[in-house]
Amino acid sequence: MRYAIVYLSTASEDLEEEVIENILKSSKTWNNQNDITGLLLFSEGSFFQIIEGEKNTISELFENIKEDDRHHNIMQIFGKDIHKDAYDGYDSDFISNYAEYDPEKFQHYLDQIKVLDFAAQKAVEKILKVFLIY
Numbered sequence: 110m111r112y113a114i115v116y117l118s119t120a121s122e123d124l125e126e127e128v129i130e131n132i133l134k135s136s137k138t139w140n141n142q143n144d145i146t147g148l149l150l151f152s153e154g155s156f157f158q159i160i161e162g163e164k165n166t167i168s169e170l171f172e173n174i175k176e177d178d179r180h181h182n183i184m185q186i187f188g189k190d191i192h193k194d195a196y197d198g199y200d201s202d203f204i205s206n207y208a209e210y211d212p213e214k215f216q217h218y219l220d221q222i223k224v225l226d227f228a229a230q231k232a233v234e235k236i237l238k239v240f241l242i243y
């Protein structure tokens with residue numbers, strides 16, 4: 110059984126850009142090596158993450174992530190069984206405070222969540238809009 114978790118969190122204060130880039134890059138590498146799909150974004154002090162993969166792997170990873178002191182206020186949006194085939198690998202992105210809204214990037218992020226059922230995709234789409242645009 111595959112499983113997906115989506116959450117938002119607050120980056121620890123004074124987290125250097127280099128540390129954030131390192132979290133994004135190492136997560137992308139490890140997740141791709143372990144058949145986990147999804148997306149990890151950082152913008153203006155917050156993380157948004159979706160992890161999807163084999164249920165035990167995802168549960169263990171999320172327990173690890175929750176204990177990571179580089180972020181806090183972890184607010185889980187949902188955890189769901191997944192009935193579709195995995196989509197397209199893992200991606201991560203650092204969105205600078207000065208980034209312009211980029212419709213192509215937004216579409217790419219939406220493509221990363223196609224593994225979710227329709228209602229979950231719509232919920233994530235709404236959160237992503239707030240996360241990226243406002």
Ligand SMILES: Cc1cc2nc3c(=O)[nH]c(=O)nc-3n(C[C@H](O)[C@H](O)[C@H](O)COP(=O)(O)O)c2cc1C
Pocket residue numbers: 118132135136137139140149156158160170173174175177179180
């Ligand atoms: C916001 C955030 C998201 C993370 N996401 C992942 C992830 O998707 N995959 C991953 O391997 N590590 C992720 N990490 C790092 C883990 O918390 C942890 O450092 C990593 O799994 C290595 O654990 P270990 O030191 O016990 O081997 C994330 C950390 C943070 C702060």
